[in-house]
Amino acid sequence: MITPIVRTAIVSLRRDRAALALSFILPIVFFTIFAVIFGGRHDSTAKIQVILVDEDRSRASLDLVRGLQREDSLAIHTRPSSKSKTAEPLPEYTAASAEAAVKAGEAPVALIIPHGFGDNPISFGGDQGGVAIQLLNDSSDMIAPQMVAGLLQKAGMTSMPEVMAEKGMKYTDQFIGGLTPAQRKQMNSYLEILRHRENQPAAAGTSSAQAGSFSGPIAVNSRPVVGQNKRNPMISFYAAAIGVMFLLFTASGSAGALLDEAESGTLDRVLSSRITMTRLLLGKLTYNTLLAFAQLVVMFLWAWAVFKLDLFTHIPGFVVMGLCTAFAVAAFGMLLASICRTRAQLGALSTLLILTMSAIGGSMFPRFLMPEAMQKAGLFTLNAWAIDGFTKVFWRDLPVLDLWPQVCVLLAVGIVLFGLSRRIARRWEFA
Amino acid sequence: MNVTSMTEAPYPPSSSHLESIPLEVVSLVKRFGPVTAVDGVSLELRGGECLGLLGPNGAGKSTLIRAIVGRVISDAGRVSVFGFPANTSEARAALGWVPQELALYPRLTCRENLAAFGRYHGLSGGKLAESVAWCLDWAALQDRAGELAKNLSGGMKRRLNMAAGIIHRPRVVLMDEPTVGVDPQSRNRIFEMIEALRGEGAAIIYTTHYMEEAERLCDRVAIIDHGRIIAQGAHEELVQSVFAQRSQVLAHFDGPSGVIGAWVEQHTGRLLDGAAEFTIDDSTLIAGLLDDAARSGLKLLDVTLRRPNLESVFLHLTGRELRD
Numbered sequence: 129m130i131t132p133i134v135r136t137a138i139v140s141l142r143r144d145r146a147a148l149a150l151s152f153i154l155p156i157v158f159f160t161i162f163a164v165i166f167g168g169r170h171d172s173t174a175k176i177q178v179i180l181v182d183e184d185r186s187r188a189s190l191d192l193v194r195g196l197q198r199e200d201s202l203a204i205h206t207r208p209s210s211k212s213k214t215a216e217p218l219p220e221y222t223a224a225s226a227e228a229a230v231k232a233g234e235a236p237v238a239l240i241i242p243h244g245f246g247d248n249p250i251s252f253g254g255d256q257g258g259v260a261i262q263l264l265n266d267s268s269d270m271i272a273p274q275m276v277a278g279l280l281q282k283a284g285m286t287s288m289p290e291v292m293a294e295k296g297m298k299y300t301d302q303f304i305g306g307l308t309p310a311q312r313k314q315m316n317s318y319l320e321i322l323r324h325r326e327n328q329p330a331a332a333g334t335s336s337a338q339a340g341s342f343s344g345p346i347a348v349n350s351r352p353v354v355g356q357n358k359r360n361p362m363i364s365f366y367a368a369a370i371g372v373m374f375l376l377f378t379a380s381g382s383a384g385a386l387l388d389e390a391e392s393g394t395l396d397r398v399l400s401s402r403i404t405m406t407r408l409l410l411g412k413l414t415y416n417t418l419l420a421f422a423q424l425v426v427m428f429l430w431a432w433a434v435f436k437l438d439l440f441t442h443i444p445g446f447v448v449m450g451l452c453t454a455f456a457v458a459a460f461g462m463l464l465a466s467i468c469r470t471r472a473q474l475g476a477l478s479t480l481l482i483l484t485m486s487a488i489g490g491s492m493f494p495r496f497l498m499p500e501a502m503q504k505a506g507l508f509t510l511n512a513w514a515i516d517g518f519t520k521v522f523w524r525d526l527p528v529l530d531l532w533p534q535v536c537v538l539l540a541v542g543i544v545l546f547g548l549s550r551r552i553a554r555r556w557e558f559a
Numbered sequence: 560m561n562v563t564s565m566t567e568a569p570y571p572p573s574s575s576h577l578e579s580i581p582l583e584v585v586s587l588v589k590r591f592g593p594v595t596a597v598d599g600v601s602l603e604l605r606g607g608e609c610l611g612l613l614g615p616n617g618a619g620k621s622t623l624i625r626a627i628v629g630r631v632i633s634d635a636g637r638v639s640v641f642g643f644p645a646n647t648s649e650a651r652a653a654l655g656w657v658p659q660e661l662a663l664y665p666r667l668t669c670r671e672n673l674a675a676f677g678r679y680h681g682l683s684g685g686k687l688a689e690s691v692a693w694c695l696d697w698a699a700l701q702d703r704a705g706e707l708a709k710n711l712s713g714g715m716k717r718r719l720n721m722a723a724g725i726i727h728r729p730r731v732v733l734m735d736e737p738t739v740g741v742d743p744q745s746r747n748r749i750f751e752m753i754e755a756l757r758g759e760g761a762a763i764i765y766t767t768h769y770m771e772e773a774e775r776l777c778d779r780v781a782i783i784d785h786g787r788i789i790a791q792g793a794h795e796e797l798v799q800s801v802f803a804q805r806s807q808v809l810a811h812f813d814g815p816s817g818v819i820g821a822w823v824e825q826h827t828g829r830l831l832d833g834a835a836e837f838t839i840d841d842s843t844l845i846a847g848l849l850d851d852a853a854r855s856g857l858k859l860l861d862v863t864l865r866r867p868n869l870e871s872v873f874l875h876l877t878g879r880e881l882r883d
Contacts, residue, residue: 393660397723400628400656401679402648558632559591559625 146476154480161487164502175203175500176272177235179226182206184259186246192280192346193241195287199279205235227264230353233524236269236496237276238262249284250345260347267352268365268523269496277348284346354524364522365494365515367431372453372514373482373491375420379461380478382416386465387474390556405557409550413458420454437522444528445521452538453514459545460510466552485509513537580641581606581653581731581762582627587636589622589786596622598786599636604731604762609753611777612766613869615879619786620766621659624735627764628656640731652680655729655761657721659736665709669700669719672708673726680727694722697752714745721752725761732756732763738772750776770869780869784877794869801875802867808837808845811860812852822855838867 141147180196182189197204207220208229221229226238240262248258261280265273389395398408428446431437439446464481468474486492488502489511495503506512517534520526582604589597596619604610612620625631627638629646640650663672673691682690695701698718703711708719721737734753738746753776757763767773773780774794781791790797811834812819823830826848828837837848842864849859873879 393658393662394664396625396630397656397658397662397676398679400630400651400654401676401727402651402681403679558630 144472146472149476149480154483157480157484158487161484161502164499175201176237176275177203177205178276179221179229179235179238180204180206181221181223181226181238181240183223183243184241184245186249188246188249189241191287192249192283195283196239196280198287199283201275202279208234223262227353230264230266231524232526232530233266233354233520236266236272238264239276239280240264258347260349263348263350264353265350266354268354268362268519269494272496273350277350280348281346363431363435363437365519367428367437368515368518368522369486369491369511371424371427372457372489372511373486375423375454375457376460376482376485376510377478378423379416379420379457380464380474380482381461382419383412383458383461383465384468384471384474386412386462386553386556387468387471391470395556399557405553406550409462409546409553413455413462413546416458416461417451417454420457421450424450424454442521442525445526445531446518448528448531448535449514449517449521452535452542453510453517456510456514456538456542456545459542459549462549463545463552466549486511488512490515510538510541513541579606580604580639582764583639584623584627585637585639587623587626587638588634589619589626589631590634595786597626597633600783600786600788601636602781602788602791604764606762607757607760608779609757609763609765609777611773611780612764612783613768613770613773613780613873614766614783615768618768618783620783621735622786623783624656624733624764624766628654628733652727653730655725655727655732657724657732657734657737659739661716661720663708663716663720663723666707668705668707669695669711669722670704672719672723676723677726682727690726690728693728694726697725697755698722699748699752712745714741714748717741717745717749718752721749725756730761732761734763734765736766736768738767738769746772770873773869782869782873782876784873784879789876790872797869797872798867801872802838805838805840805867806842807865807867807871808839808848808862809834809865810837810849810852810862811835813858813860814856818855819857822852822857826851838871 141151178196180193182193193204193206196202205221208218208225210216210218221238223240223242226240229235230238242259242262244259245261250258263273263277263280265276386395389398395408399405403411424446428437428439428450432439461478464478465474468477486509488498489495489506489509490498491511495506495512495515498506513534517531517538520531520534580603582602584600584602587597587600588595598619600619600623602610612623614620622631626633627640627645629651638645638650640653643649643653664675667675670691673694674687677687677690695704698721700715700719700722703715708716711719717737717740721734724734725732737753738749741749750772753763753765765773765776777794779791779793780797781788782797783789790800792800809831819835820830823835823837826837828835830836839845839848845862845864849862852859867875
């Protein structure tokens, strides 16, 4: 008697396209996204964008630059990229413009090789009086500065052989030659210093990503230029990232009221009054926008109250980004509702689309972790534009005017999506 | 029998006479793919009149109502409301529609539902409040005004559904089977509401497949089948036109069903719910009919003589029962 039960369930599932999609397509989509991001596709792993300023122009610094440029995992930029291929190349970065570029989010890391670096490029122990390379970083990306610092040391070791040999002889002469009691004492004390450094807890090494010097043959001073005063670097990111994802769910669910009203006959009754379809949809859009904005307000207030997010000094930017994001997600929800015939269809389609958009668009993990192709694909999602905008407001402390790309895209997308939903909704107007 | 003429009428109507007619439907056609749901329907609703649209399920009643209210675009013909084409703001303001479905907001209270639909019709302020109060009173829902629509009983939901359709106090009301699924007590309450509405001077089209409702409520009845109006007129006019002075005899017999069936067929009657039904020109013919039954071995249990009703008219015209 079990077989008839199984048979009935299989037939029911086969006829429920929504359940089928959720059961089989969604897991495959998610598996693919995660496999691409974290799997073995190393060839497409995102390169770390590094701005490089060589103020020294010495043989050693030029060797080091060449070494860094040979690193596959780094994309070295010595000058801003031109707007068009035919345009004149822009002037090279300076220390000031490099810092500004990191602050603006153009790259997570900038390296400044200062004047005098070539005079004493190698400094085992960091106390040889050499000039340290400046590593300016955006502390929202905790991985990039660590990788750049490590690769800098590697490039130093491999790209400056003469310098290394010369320094080796110098150290030999300095520490080994003669080995007088005084020299032995000096060498022992230096070895003691090295041993001491080696025995430092691992946490001390990671802290160098935020401030201080890297231990290694090349002296590096790291300095965060964005988010240095933030209490918790990822709070604003996740408030926006998670917020947008749930906004999308709420918006599609709320827009689904249209389907309920169509099914119950209420929509027909409303349309037989003075309310036209355009007015009806505009009313729904306004409501869904306000609902989404209210959700964002609640979420950011929670982040302020519990996680000390600096909300009240960013009110204008928050309002602008919040309203634009709310408008775009509301229009997205309206489009989904107008495409679908039933609530079940809407549930399946919205789950599929929203989770996929959220994964690609950076709501689940930062986009800088993703392969380049996927980062570009993320630009086709509302999540990415919204998160970028909120990051500009809360992380980079940029003025409202700097939000124009995100504002334009979100508004334009919202208008287009609403226009499409209006067109598709014609099916409800008349039979 | 007063079968509707299917002649084309010019549009727009020019005379002031036409503008005084609450509702006029002329040669209306609506097709859904290969199916013609409304096939050249013409009818006229006069001021203060209740016109019953009587027909079985699928006859085209709801499609006709939806075409009048502008929710269905007709393929041919025209609808005018006080001289204005359907779907114009004037026509919408004059029309009230009570759909067959419970088209309400379940999470709004009775008062909030009425206020919402009132606002959709352009009411506001004191006029809206007055209209909501009138409708609550009309639907006997004053004491449930604060109740969520989803928590009301079936009969109350029906009444609220009707009230939402007339919140803007239209002069023409289209009621699409408003008593579907309600118990007899609630049905009587609904009848009282409709009669009160007529007392207010509203012209009403009332669709139903219940002959008793049409007979009780309607001044005139239009019988619709397969999208066509096959007859229309006052109740007695329709019966008279089809049956003249003839009567119907209903008799129950005891005997083998095969024998009863054969005997009924031989006398051009029909079996209806176990009873033999015959139409006779004169009541004196009953005696001969019953004698013949006795000679055929059938034992008479009871016999009734009655005047034919609308159901008889429908059956006579279509060969089918009203509730097929």
